[in-house]
Amino acid sequence: MTTQTLTPGEAAEATGLSLDTLRYYEREGLIGPIDRTTSGRRTYSDGDVAWIETVTCMRAAGLGIDHLREFTRLLREEATVEERVRFLHERRVELLAQIEAIRNAVVVLDDKIAHFSQPG
Amino acid sequence: MTTQTLTPGEAAEATGLSLDTLRYYEREGLIGPIDRTTSGRRTYSDGDVAWIETVTCMRAAGLGIDHLREFTRLLREEATVEERVRFLHERRVELLAQIEAIRNAVVVLDDKIAHFSQPG
DNA sequence: TCTTGACCTGGAGCGCGCTCCAGGTCGGAA
């Protein structure tokens, strides 16, 4: 079969996260639980890696561990469509607000740049 | 004269920061130094408050204390136009990149929302 | 068989950005 699993090192390589971070995310319920070999070593499936990339994308946008734990729980476990959609909408609103906050800052930077760049 | 100064409590009220945070920012070189009364109490000028609001705007956009210290130093102290503009441009690039990261996350959220919202 | 190194666990440590606290001073209302 074409479904290959990755060793922890390969998963770290593939996702750009450290082994410690992968284990931390699993402990915190953001990913997994990850399957193990009989000797206890983790084996990351393609689905695991895809989910880790989703989590990483959300982390990069500023979502906290608590929110990501709930994100994972809601999308994995039994949850109503309403619960899921409401949560996703809330995060969406927060992210758009954060974009606005950054835009404000960019405007301020632009003002300063213009101020220092002009000959006056 | 119309130039009024604010007490620490008033400055906190005006900026939305705590007294502890105002003192912390001053210790870290992000604001001030703030003038004092003879008895040692801080008196915040309108200019101080305006600068605190600028700092707060940058913090809200995610700039770290280290960057804000340099921001303050470059704009306050003797620094060449090139230094100032280069620094401001660097921060601007970072902020735009952060907006893109958040946009990516919003797209992912939208996909999930669409996935859970559709009847399939 | 021996060694190497990737991996395991539980738990401590760390940098950031505040936040809180103890113990003291001072200005103004009662």
Next chain:
DNA sequence: TTCCGACCTGGAGCGCGCTCCAGGTCAAGA
């Protein structure tokens, strides 16, 4: 004059998100 509350300082504490470490197991190549 006395009190109260706003303020002062130096320093400890805290929550977050990792990151590191010690001590151990296991698979595989020389």
